[in-house]
Amino acid sequence: MTLPTHLHYTVEHEWLEDGSPATVGITSTAADALGDIVYLELPAVGEELTAGSVVGEIESTKSVSELFSPVTGTVVEVNQAAVDDPSVVNSDPFGAGWLLKVDVTGTGPLLTADEYAAQSEA
Amino acid sequence: MTEDVRSPLHDEHVALGAALTSFAGWQMPLRYTSDIAEHTAVRTAAGLFDLSHMGELEVTGPQAAAALDAALVGNLSALAPGRARYTMIVAEDGGVIDDLVVYRLADERFVVVANASNVAVVRDALEHRIAPFDATLDDASLRTALVAVQGPRAEAIVTSLTDPGHVDAVAALKYYTATQATVAGIDALVARTGYTGEDGFELFVDADQAPALWRALLAAGQPHGLVPAGLSARDSLRLEAGMPLYGNELDRTTTPHDAGLGRVVKLDKVDDDGSPLPFVGRAALEARAAAEPTRTLVGLEGLGRRAARHGYPVLASAEDGAAVVGTVTSGAPSPTLGHPVAMAYVDPAHAEPGTELAVDVRGRPEPVRVVALPFYRRPR
Known part of the structure; x- marks a missing residue:
């Protein structure tokens, strides 16, 4: 598995790209485990997120998983293209399949790519 | 935890890059590429499934039919050779132990196909229930592979590989019938059955022949749009088709009637002198059939x-x-x-x-x- 090394990761299989705003998505491991994603429920623009809390749902034909926010902050954009066609989260989870852009005021526990890879294999 | 049993097609699944999952003590393909693509292929073209985890229990002997009549809710002695029947085995209280497909291969020879998760309990119950009869049970599960070709192109694909001497018989199979045929040079019991809501076939073969059959079906099916399909697609297909899954719609607390399947319970089956034929669960299911349903x-x-x-x-x-x-x-x-x-x-x-x-x-x-x-x- 090749993970982008410039991203931060969480044990709940989200990734975070630094920036203003920061970008949040789910990892290829999470997308692969879910199978074909058919529905995304994401927070609205302006919603206040708390790191570690459930802020959305990602549903596939086979199962559903919760989206945990890796950060505390305000949602400034949601990926409407991914909401309209969630298959992009499967095909390009670290790129076009991003989920949220957030004005970050704080972060929860984050992992490096190596740390995330190690705990995913464990 | 004991290690999962591997399908005789395990190496094929690995070579195809399947995501494997632990299911009922077996390591089986969950998906190969995409659940939806595999599901859609079965609805529009064809899918190839490995169902080798299912159990095959052979019941043979002069009283095999009578033994199954006493052991199961169905009327298996009325089943003609070459036909299959969806039926169930229930406990004394009418609770479903498993749902089954029973094939009658000859007058004195049946195959009872059980869900992987229930093979051991079905085998033990059957062994106990048929003991008074002149019939024997042989668990052929591990030496038998089961491969399903499902979808509107299934007939074209399976017949393209069938020996010329058997091709008419295979093409003429009606739903829930079966015949012995040579497919891709391999002796198979070919049944027109399935769990997807589409036309299709299930092929029972010796486990050591399964890889050759699998590869032949993949190759012959490719021009027809056939893809290998995993358990995830199988589950979504059977759900759309309204077919029950043991552990979900059926379990020990459920009677066949609860599941809307009271028709499989043959309360009218009779013995040689015309009196009601006893079978395990009869009294409970007679009461259930007469009662107002609670769900x-x-x-x-x-x-x-x-x-x-x-x-x-x-x-x-x-x-x-x-x-x-x-x-x-x-x-x-x-x-x-x-x-x-x-x-x-x-x-x-x-x-x-x-x-x-x-x-x-x-x-x-x-x-x-x-x-x-x-x-x-x-x-x-």
């Missing part, structure tokens, strides 16, 4: 986007404080229909098609409507 298995069509899933409560309405009137047994977003579907046991007062209900989907009610099963019926 009914229904289809639920989701009106929102979020799918009901196994175990979620069914509510009388989407309003706060609405009463719980049932439980979801299976549910998923339907790839064919484009909206969520579910099966659920509900209070009979809420079971009429058209009734608007709700499902508590992780703390938030989602509106659903009761619909007749199946959700999907193949075009003919």
